[in-house]
Amino acid sequence: MTKEAAFLHVTDAHLDGGIQVVKRDDHKEKISGIDHPTRNRLLASTFQRVAEVLSSRHMQLAGVIFSGDATDKSKLAGHKHLYELILDHFSDFGIEAANIVAVPGNHDVLRGSAPGSAARYQDFQSVWRVPGCVTPWLDEIDKASEPVEGHMLAAPERDWLVLPINSSNWSQIKLGLNDTIAPVWEKLHEVPGLKMAERAALRESLDDLLHADMARVSEEQLEYARKLLAATQPPDGRRQLKIAVLHHHLHSPGLREEVKAFADLTNLSLVRTFIRQQKIDVVIHGHKHESTVGYDYIDDDAGGDVHRTLVISGGSLIGDGGGHPVRLLTFKGMPSTPEVTVEEFGVPRGGTLTEIRPQKVRRLWQAEEALPGGPVVLQGSDMDVLYDRAIKVVGDGLGGGALVVHLDADDTAGDDLPLPRAYEVPGIKDDAGRQKWLGELVRWWQEPHSKLAVRLPQAHGARMRRFGGKLDQVERIKRLLKTKTTTRAIAVLLDPFVDFESGDSKEEFASFCLVQFTRREPADTGPRLEGNAAKPRLDCIAYYRAQEFRQWWPINMAELRLVQRQISSGIGALPGRITTVAADARYITTAPMQAIVPIVDRWSDHSPETLHVLANALVSDLPFTARQQEVVEEWLLSLENQLLATQAWNEDGMPVALEGLETLRSYLVASEPETQKGKALSDVLERQIALNRNWTRSKRQEPDFENWAPGTKANLQSLRQLSTKGTYD
Numbered sequence: 125m126t127k128e129a130a131f132l133h134v135t136d137a138h139l140d141g142g143i144q145v146v147k148r149d150d151h152k153e154k155i156s157g158i159d160h161p162t163r164n165r166l167l168a169s170t171f172q173r174v175a176e177v178l179s180s181r182h183m184q185l186a187g188v189i190f191s192g193d194a195t196d197k198s199k200l201a202g203h204k205h206l207y208e209l210i211l212d213h214f215s216d217f218g219i220e221a222a223n224i225v226a227v228p229g230n231h232d233v234l235r236g237s238a239p240g241s242a243a244r245y246q247d248f249q250s251v252w253r254v255p256g257c258v259t260p261w262l263d264e265i266d267k268a269s270e271p272v273e274g275h276m277l278a279a280p281e282r283d284w285l286v287l288p289i290n291s292s293n294w295s296q297i298k299l300g301l302n303d304t305i306a307p308v309w310e311k312l313h314e315v316p317g318l319k320m321a322e323r324a325a326l327r328e329s330l331d332d333l334l335h336a337d338m339a340r341v342s343e344e345q346l347e348y349a350r351k352l353l354a355a356t357q358p359p360d361g362r363r364q365l366k367i368a369v370l371h372h373h374l375h376s377p378g379l380r381e382e383v384k385a386f387a388d389l390t391n392l393s394l395v396r397t398f399i400r401q402q403k404i405d406v407v408i409h410g411h412k413h414e415s416t417v418g419y420d421y422i423d424d425d426a427g428g429d430v431h432r433t434l435v436i437s438g439g440s441l442i443g444d445g446g447g448h449p450v451r452l453l454t455f456k457g458m459p460s461t462p463e464v465t466v467e468e469f470g471v472p473r474g475g476t477l478t479e480i481r482p483q484k485v486r487r488l489w490q491a492e493e494a495l496p497g498g499p500v501v502l503q504g505s506d507m508d509v510l511y512d513r514a515i516k517v518v519g520d521g522l523g524g525g526a527l528v529v530h531l532d533a534d535d536t537a538g539d540d541l542p543l544p545r546a547y548e549v550p551g552i553k554d555d556a557g558r559q560k561w562l563g564e565l566v567r568w569w570q571e572p573h574s575k576l577a578v579r580l581p582q583a584h585g586a587r588m589r590r591f592g593g594k595l596d597q598v599e600r601i602k603r604l605l606k607t608k609t610t611t612r613a614i615a616v617l618l619d620p621f622v623d624f625e626s627g628d629s630k631e632e633f634a635s636f637c638l639v640q641f642t643r644r645e646p647a648d649t650g651p652r653l654e655g656n657a658a659k660p661r662l663d664c665i666a667y668y669r670a671q672e673f674r675q676w677w678p679i680n681m682a683e684l685r686l687v688q689r690q691i692s693s694g695i696g697a698l699p700g701r702i703t704t705v706a707a708d709a710r711y712i713t714t715a716p717m718q719a720i721v722p723i724v725d726r727w728s729d730h731s732p733e734t735l736h737v738l739a740n741a742l743v744s745d746l747p748f749t750a751r752q753q754e755v756v757e758e759w760l761l762s763l764e765n766q767l768l769a770t771q772a773w774n775e776d777g778m779p780v781a782l783e784g785l786e787t788l789r790s791y792l793v794a795s796e797p798e799t800q801k802g803k804a805l806s807d808v809l810e811r812q813i814a815l816n817r818n819w820t821r822s823k824r825q826e827p828d829f830e831n832w833a834p835g836t837k838a839n840l841q842s843l844r845q846l847s848t849k850g851t852y853d
């Protein structure tokens with residue numbers, strides 16, 4: 125199996141047999157023996173330097189790729205000289221005619237010849253095809269419809285292949301004139317009073333107007349290439365690296381503008397579709413005389429089926445001083461993890477070291493390659509954007525199950541916890557109120573002790589800070605990460621002895637299964653870092669067996685940030701990245717879920733005195749104090765949240781209050797003197813407590829919801845009326 129293959133890429137040499145020169149220096153005076161070098165000489169010296177590098181590295185070449193324009197204006201000598209230079213310098217490195225891939229450029233075809241004519245390709249074929257080089261299928265010249273040898277270079281085990289494509293069949297063509305205009309056109313240069321030389325110049329200019337330098341790849345050639353690719357698959361079906369070579373560009377490789385007719389492929393969309401459908405990994409071209417390496421992303425008409433191909437554009441000898449006419453392309457990691465290293469060789473000057481541009485390493489496989497039902501990865505530095513995208517992906521059913529969300533953002537919120545702007549907190553609009561609500565809820569989820577544990581055994585704090593009734597995993601992680609013996613530590617929230625009860629038809633345990641914290645040290649290269657930049661970062665990766673994204677995910681993120689801050693401060697680090705991995709990503713549009721633990725239950729758990737303040741406020745005829753007003757508003761908000769839960773059944777659970785209602789009723793019953801209003805409140809609470817207790821004892825399926833919701837809705841509405849000043853008289 126081939127793991128590595130190296131190719132030389134040569135393009136746009138524009139040789140002419142040693143006549144044309146490259147003006148590398150400013151020769152203002154003519155001095156004998158000091159002349160501008162020819163293109164032939166400069167290319168030969170460049171090849172010599174490349175050969176020295178190959179020899180020093182003990183390298184062998186899999187092939188030489190020539191992407192057109194060997195000649196200047198179709199001169200046969202240019203073809204011959206380039207072919208001979210390649211063999212003279214690289215035959216010792218495994219190069220022979222059979223592994224030279226050559227395509228014609230727009231300067232390599234006979235100007236004015238008919239597309240597909242023998243005259244058009246006579247010189248190109250005599251130099252490249254006759255000796256046995258790999259050349260593209262040529263329109264009208266190659267009639268065979270079935271794949272034959274000589275039109276593709278492939279590895280012995282077919283781990284890679286190079287497909288030459290001819291884009292110059294319509295280059296330098298002569299446009300036709302109809303029978304009426306043609307006779308007139310032929311006599312236009314015969315202007316009275318012009319000298320013979322002037323008439324000849326005018327005739328030449330008129331002829332130029334009838335020539336078009338058009339780039340196009342015929343459908344017939346693409347169809348042949350499709351069959352050829354299908355016939356050259358690896359025998360065991362493994363991945364194959366596909367390289368296409370043509371002279372013309374897919375898109376302009378640089379900012380330099382070329383203003384002319386037919387500057388681009390006329391059927392570019394067809395060629396790009398061919399590249400996408402055939403999964404071409406690399407496209408190599410010349411023509412534009414610019415050296416670039418970049419990705420091109422090609423999708424279908426609906427924006428899907430995106431294919432990424434690497435486009436390598438080659439430089440030329442043309443221009444002041446010459447460019448970088450030769451590239452060494454080294455492909456590694458085949459077949460599964462292919463990548464290419466591109467090294468560009470400059471035209472040398474005598475006595476100086478060989479100029480090689482810094483290596484460009486590009487990966488040719490995509491970590492984000494999508495498969496049906498495969499995981500979706502969302503990543504960014506803006507939580508608002510990630511939340512919106514996650515909602516869209518999961519809500520549209522594009523997640524396919526697993527969803528990974530990666531947030532790489534500095535923790536600059538102070539004491540505030542992250543909450544997307546689009547996250548809806550029923551009844552609360554202002555930022556301060558939203559933060560108060562979030563902070564209280566998240567901190568409750570991280571409490572190590574809870575009276576609600578019997579009904580909500582999944583409480584994260586009890587699992588993280590009192591696992592098995594005694595192990596504080598957060599403190600354990602701090603101790604581990606303070607040392608340099610490890611950079612990683614995990615906390616587990618699943619307890620098989622508690623959660624995996626045998627014989628139970630439906631296991632219920634926390635969706636939050638485990639979390640890993642990793643200490644990431646700052647880079648040890650570059651300038652010395654100081655202050656926060658010198659501190660390590662604490663990254664967090666959390667796994668969820670199932671995760672709802674509209675309501676749960678933001679709360680989970682805030683909870684992870686809270687724990688991340690606590691551990692970071694204990695080890696002298698800063699909070700870093702947060703990644704959530706949801707094996708089953710969900711989007712529930714219905715009422716608040718069990719994540720939104722009713723505030724009255726949280727009061728009962730850790731602030732029972734607040735329920736005492738509430739009871740006194742509800743039965744009092746006096747104006748509310750500031751504290752009473754605050755508590756009553758939160759109580760009314762809690763009733764609104766519970767009313768929302770009566771609208772539709774939620775398979776992920778609902779915020780059903782119980783302990784808080786029981787404590788509140790006990791305070792109302794104990795109030796002296798007993799009031800009519802207090803008794804009315806107590807009676808409604810008693811009815812609702814009974815409904816909620818029956819719900820918790822049921823299987824909590826949709827029929828159980830239908831039995832629970834109507835009575836609950838009526839009771840909550842009554843409580844809301846009784847809790848508002850002036851509504852009861």
